[in-house]
Amino acid sequence: MKTIVIGVIGADVHAVGNKIIEYTLQNSGYNVVNVGVLSSQEDFIHAAIETDADMILVSSLYGHGEIDCRGMRSKCIESGIGDILLYVGGNIVVGKQDFAEVKQRFLQMGFDRVYPPGTSIDKSLADIKADLGE
């Protein structure tokens, strides 16, 4: 069974979407490790190390996602899980920015998949399955 660490990063307390993601991924046959709201980069990474996770899926709904996610790939590399899949989604930046540019910035930060506002987890499931080789 593949393990996915999920949670809401930074000073963000949006708990509802987090529960929906947990429910959906669990029903799709994944071992879901939910670090919950108000989670730091370290919280995700530590959970991923201890559980030997295959993927970290970061949610950010309050617009500060870019600041909160910066340097996360480097920390993964330093922590010995440099190859882990990193996903991010939600309202990851503020204002009406062109999503293509936003996506580019997050890809450069080392994320493997970046989802625009309003993406349901069902849509990402296909990517998750493909990336995890299932």
Place this chain on the structure above:
Amino acid sequence: MAKYLLIDFGSTFTKLTAVDTEIGDIIGTAAHFTTVAEDIRIGYHNALSALKTKIGNNIKFDRIDACSSAAGGLKMAAIGLVEEMTVEAAKRVCLGAGAKVDLVFSHHLNRQEVQTIIEEKIDIILLAGGADGGNSECVLFNADLLGQMGVKISIVYAGNKSCQDEIKAIFDRYGLDGIICENVMPRINQLNIEDARNRIRDLFLKKIIVAKGIKKIEAEIDEVVLPTPEAVLHACELFSKGYLDEKGQGDIVVVDVGGATTDMYSLCPATKRSDVVLGGLEEPFAKRTVEGDLGIRYSSLGILKAISQEEITMINQTHSIDIVSELKKRHEDPSMLPIDEHDEQVDQLIAQMCTYKAMTRHAGKMEEVFSPMGMVFHQTGKDLSDVDYVIGTGGPIIKAKHPVAILSQTTDVFRKSSELRPQHPQYMLDKDYILSAMGLLVRIDPVLALKIMKKHIIKL
């Protein structure tokens, strides 16, 4: 009706407490220096004859139980994967089992670290790492290295359950003295203390006290049943929770400042508030922390490292002393007894400093986070704000002229609102030094133990 003799073989003193169930109280206490280096029985016999001169020679005890922290107590090394997770969980299990955690390691061990474990004469190694079904590579590597280096120390494996079989194979291959038990952190941030703690206690009673020459006392008494700090933890838990109809004291904190360590126990839930988000590893109801660098004799130099130059200047000016030389003096002569009022005052001051620093480390922290949904409170560790009682035990506090001045250092004296220290506790004193004995009595007669504690632990 029965009479019990409860013994605490401490690092310095062998303390005897005699209890009569008919009277429902302690009928006598006595103490003598612990003589584990020559023969533990000498100190016991001396203390026993002192006790018998008080309560009569003809007394027959129906049961004689003991706890022990003699000959260095129980020294453990805690090994885990990530510091904040399995390392912390392993550490808490060791402390909850009444051990001193002398060494703590994370991630892959190296040969130098294993060498240190061997040289430091560790009694038991707690090997953890990985949540269940999670990482097994690291803990397998560590077990293998312990094998390669020919470690003779007892090992308790309490890591990822999925690789128990491989661990067992490594133990067998190298002939390691290892046992397997439940994971200390089966899921992320979930703490599982009980099983590992029981295995550690079994090892302590079957092997460690034999090696330390404590076991031979069992020719004369019934049993050594617990390490002393675990006995104290049991007594505190009973005193807090109560038993059946006999009510407890509610949420409590117990402070024990010693010569070498400062122990802090808290008996309360992590939080009672519904408006906080809890972070980090789960907190146990009964939590023990031990500060090996805070003490009023052996560890007095540790205080120097824990305080800043400004604080030193402030202390010197306020109390007209040279705190640095006072601390050095006590470190160099740990058997020093206060000879005048000045010495007593300085001891009192050092105990206060130990208590303050130990509580800073024991208490949880609260962070206020501004979010688009308003102010959010993010808590790590335990919230001790509403603790009802702070109780002092151990020589330096019991003998102090102003125990309240020491115990009040647990509160927020420097107004650091982020630290979740007790806010308005009442103070109590274990004036007859009975907590460890009552921890033994809990196993035989919890109601009586609770009644005796209520009588002998006095409000200040």
